[in-house]
Amino acid sequence: MSDSVSSLLTRTQRERVQSAFEDVEPAKRRRDERKIRTRIAAGVSDFDLLVTYPDRQFELAFEDRANQELRSDLADAYLTIERIRVLTDIDRDAMIETAQERQRSATDEKTESLENVQLRTCDDWRRTIETELADEYRPSRWKRLSDTLLKIGVALLVFVSLLAVVAPDFTNGYGSIPGIVGAGILFSGLAIVGVRAVKYDVLPALRWVATDPSAAFRAFWDQF
Template sequence: MAGNSASLLTKTQRNRIRDDFDELVEEKKRRDQQRIRERIRSGLFDFHLLADYPDRQFALTFDETPDDELRTALADTTLVVERLRELHGIDRAEVIEEARTRAETVSDATTGTETLSRVELRTAAEIRRETEAEVKERVGTGRWDTRADRLAKLGASAFIPLALIGIFDWYVSGNLLGATAPVSSLLMAILAVSMIGWLLIVAAQALKHDVLPAFRKLMRNPEAAVRGAVTNLFEDPKETLRESWEEL
């Protein structure tokens, strides 16, 4: 817990927040809130200096702090960071990309910051892709993926002989389609059913994994969702195409 040493908030300000500014007239309450906002803003920008602070100093800073207290403090810090990000409509992926750039920059320019290379900074999309890859590797292809693959193969197996019959009828015999009408009709039916089934499965998967999550994100924070989509599409189109190809 915060002690008596200098901190982001003064002892009086901490007491004010704990007491929810009780027993203060409105003018004094607004003045204290303004001062707290200024200290929060200044304290947040101080982390620019701490990004490459030596690991040894961080270790000594919390050397006597119990793990449960430190864990709670880190959890509260994470909540504050996430709330600030949400309030200002900043996409989490943008923050992570910026943090990656900062980590690479400061780790190359300073020493004693080995933890920077061990920090895992991954976007939600990257985590999802890695999780899907791990699950597929562990349990194999999903049931619906297997069904879609079988339907695609069934459609291909019907299309190839149907195409050969059509080519042979066009170039060699003008009556082959008529002579093989029952077989051709069966092949066309198989092709149609398999392709419709494949499209339905793919559409359902896209709806579940792509459309609905994007819609929920748009409803929760439209500005951040639109900005993130535009950024991903236009800032690095090659990377966007590469990721899309890998997700196929």
């Protein structure tokens, strides 16, 4: 006995859906639509079993399917599931949370792929983005050092300037030492800022000009 491949829809049903039930009598159309609804509802319920279906069986099921074709089919399946969710007014985050619970309880040695499935709610995405932005814009060690040196240097110079107004004779002697130290610290901070500017601004710009002069010129021109 030869194996017959079954699908969610029968061959006749697929043909009639593709033709939008053209030339099908109203009574037959209503009958077919009722049967299709029943098959869809039953098919969705089968996913309860397929969640824990062994990885190897999925690999064998699609080993002869081209990646592009499979990607297109999975995209259609995803859109269909999302349409059902929207039409039935099911909150997406609530569905994701339920899927996360199912994922945690269903993982075993035959379904290792479940561990690689990423399910994130809107709150999960928000926390991830906030963390990534915080890491990206967190000042580096050199940035913090340069800021500190600049603040200390400016503070010392301001102190000496005020001291020169109050006690000008004192600042001509030992009182000038804080100003000298402040100038040195300020110069160190500015030097770090300059090196970072060369590394992160000047050199990338020069590389861009060297690799694509026309694009660099257009970008420069667009600034005006």
